[in-house]
Amino acid sequence: MNVLGIETSCDETAAAVVVDGVDLRSNVIASQAELHSRHGGIVPELASRQHIQAILPVLHAAVEDAAIPWSGIDAVAVTNGPGLAGSLIVGLNAAKGLAASLGVPMIGVNHLEGHVRAAWLAEGNPEGNPEGNTNGNADLGTEPPFPLMCLIVSGGHTELVLMRGETDYELVGATRDDAAGEAFDKSARILGLPYPGGPEISRVARAVPDTKPLPRAWIPGTHDFSFSGLKTALLRRAEEAGIVDEPASEASEEKIAGLSHELQESIVDVLVRKANAAADEYGCNAIILAGGVAANRRLRQVLTAEATVSVFIPPPILCTDNGAMIAAAAYPRLIRGEASDYELDVDPGLRIGAAA
Helix, strand or coil: CCEEEECCHHHEEEEEECCCCCEEEEEEEEECHHHHHCCCCCCCHHHHHHHHHHHHHHHHHHHHHCCCCCCCCCCEEEECCCCCCHHHHHHHHHHHHHHHHHHHCCCEEHHHHHHHHHHHHHHHHHCCCCCCCCCCCCCCCCCCCEEEEEEEEECCEEEEEEECCCCCCEEEHHHHHHHCHHHHHHHHHCCCCCCCHHHHHHCCCCCCCCCCCCCCCCCCCCCCCCCCHHHHHHHHHHHHCCCCCCCHHHHHHHHHHHHHHHHHHHHHHHHHHHHHHHHHCCCCCCEECCCCHCCCCCHHHHHHCCCCCEECCHHHHHHHCCCHHHHHHHHHHHHHEEECCCEEEEEEEEECCCCC
């Protein structure tokens, strides 16, 4: 089954063709990072307008790269939430038009479910690719074995989701305030680093003598997260160091490197320890690390090293928003005969699973 996946939940216009949920034939992404970096963050109105301009060229490129005719598309999958309403509408309307004109089923996909299913994509598991799927103690090429604990970390989401089967999800932990990605971005702004903040924090992070560790919020008795206090602690530390709203200097670069290191270590420590604890409590066979923050090299290294079960992590290109993950997530539902009707609407607050 050739599934065309469409993703426009935030600031990437993406489309891909995936065969039978695993075989990636094309993956086209038009990024808006340069546009939004001028404003220090995503401007929703600009994002939706850019999606309108990019959606048709991206769709045509995805089908062309897959080397199949439009008549070879068997289904259209599209993100209908969560995300920015204006951005989601562009992708959903494109999917409705395509499905109607091609006479094929259309299905709405939860963006977070898409991130999880990226672990099944063939490109995410190439033998000998150090940036590909990283298995803790399993051989490359194996399929994630249920039950799974999914650590989903992206710009607006930090969640632990128990996956018992193909489409069986249960939310067991979530952030109570800032998500990990938000903590990275907001902290980068405090330190005078450009947007997007996560990659910049990772780029400059370096252990610096006499830089004290930043706090960890454990929230005992739960699998929940909290990163707002960490961001505030970083702000206070930066103010004490005199590097807030001050011109960059060689001395300030050293302080920024040290604070970036401690921030990253704090976030990674909490994410890894809570994921391991949840996997152990629920008797999981493996952990899936998914979402844009899963591209963070330090997080990938520490989780793989410290997990007591297998760890599955897509390559960085499949961690950030893409159409391939949406096509992959749609496949198990499509083969069961599921489809969405043309009344399907966007749901910016759509959740994955139900609270435990």
